[in-house]
Amino acid sequence: MNIILLGPPGAGKGTQAKRLEEKLGLAQLSTGDMLRAERKSGSALGRKVQAVMDAGQLVSDDIIIELIAQRIDGLTGAKGFILDGFPRTVPQAEALDRMLAEKGLKLDAVIEMTVDEAALIERIAGRFSCAGCGASYHDSFNRPKREGVCDVCGGKEFVRRADDRPEAVKIRLEAYRQQTAPILPYYRAKGVLRTVDGMADIDEVGRQIEAILGRA
Numbered sequence: 001m002n003i004i005l006l007g008p009p010g011a012g013k014g015t016q017a018k019r020l021e022e023k024l025g026l027a028q029l030s031t032g033d034m035l036r037a038e039r040k041s042g043s044a045l046g047r048k049v050q051a052v053m054d055a056g057q058l059v060s061d062d063i064i065i066e067l068i069a070q071r072i073d074g075l076t077g078a079k080g081f082i083l084d085g086f087p088r089t090v091p092q093a094e095a096l097d098r099m100l101a102e103k104g105l106k107l108d109a110v111i112e113m114t115v116d117e118a119a120l121i122e123r124i125a126g127r128f129s130c131a132g133c134g135a136s137y138h139d140s141f142n143r144p145k146r147e148g149v150c151d152v153c154g155g156k157e158f159v160r161r162a163d164d165r166p167e168a169v170k171i172r173l174e175a176y177r178q179q180t181a182p183i184l185p186y187y188r189a190k191g192v193l194r195t196v197d198g199m200a201d202i203d204e205v206g207r208q209i210e211a212i213l214g215r216a
C-alpha cells in the first residue's frame, strides 16, 4: 500500500506516519527528515539547503525529486510507503506519477489532514524532538511518558527546529497555501483524495486514517 499524507506544517503528518510505519509495516519517506539528515551529515546538499529551510521556504523541485527517487528505488522489505511532506508542488506531484508508472506502482490514497491555523501555530510552537532518534513530542499534547526521557530510544537530549521560529512558520504556512494546496484538486480529479479531521486528538486521527486505509 502506498499513500501520501498531505497537510500544512504542524498538521501531524510525521506523527501519523510514524504510527502507520509501526502498525502496518509501511516505510515512512519524509523529505523534511531526509533534508535534515543531509544537514546533520554536513554534506554539500545539506549545506546548500540550510538557509532556504531555516527561512521556511521550499527547496527546489529538482533537488527534492532526485532525493525521493533514490529512496523509492532503494526500498526493500517494506509493504509499501507513506510519503510525508512530498509532493509539495504540482511539478513534484507530476514527477511522482512518472516515477510510480515506471516502477509499476500505484497510489492507494492521498490523505489530507485539515487543521485550523491557530492550532497549527500552537502545535509548532510546542514541538520538540529527541536529538538521538528524532521522535517528536509536544510540550502540552504529547509529552514523553517519563519526563526528560525519550520513549523510543531512552535519549535525554531534545532539540527544537530552527524553522519553528514564528517568522519562519509564517513563511511555511504561506508556502503551503501558495505552492502545496494547488495539488489537492490534482488528486481530487484522480479520485484518490480523502480528508481527515486533523483537529482531533492523535489517536482519533490515527483511527480515521486506518478506517480509510481499510477501505482503500
Ligand code: AP5
Pocket (backbone or CB within 6 Å): 007, 008, 009, 010, 011, 012, 013, 014, 015, 016, 031, 032, 033, 035, 052, 053, 054, 056, 057, 058, 059, 060, 064, 084, 085, 086, 087, 088, 092, 123, 124, 126, 127, 128, 136, 137, 138, 139, 141, 142, 163, 172, 198, 199, 200, 201, 202, 205
Ligand atoms: P517538513 O519537515 O516536511 O515540515 P512540514 O511539512 O512543515 O511539517 P512539519 O514537520 O512541521 O509538521 P507535521 O505535519 O509533520 O507535524 P508533526 O507530526 O511534527 O519540511 C521542512 C522543510 O523542508 C520545508 O519547509 C522545506 O524547506 C523542506 N522540504 C521538505 N519537503 C519538501 C518538498 N517536498 N519540497 C520542497 N521543500 C521541502 O506535529 C506537529 C506537533 O503537533 C508535534 O509536536 C506533535 O506532537 C503535535 N501533534 C501532532 N498531531 C497532533 C494532534 N492530533 N493533536 C495535538 N497535537 C498534535
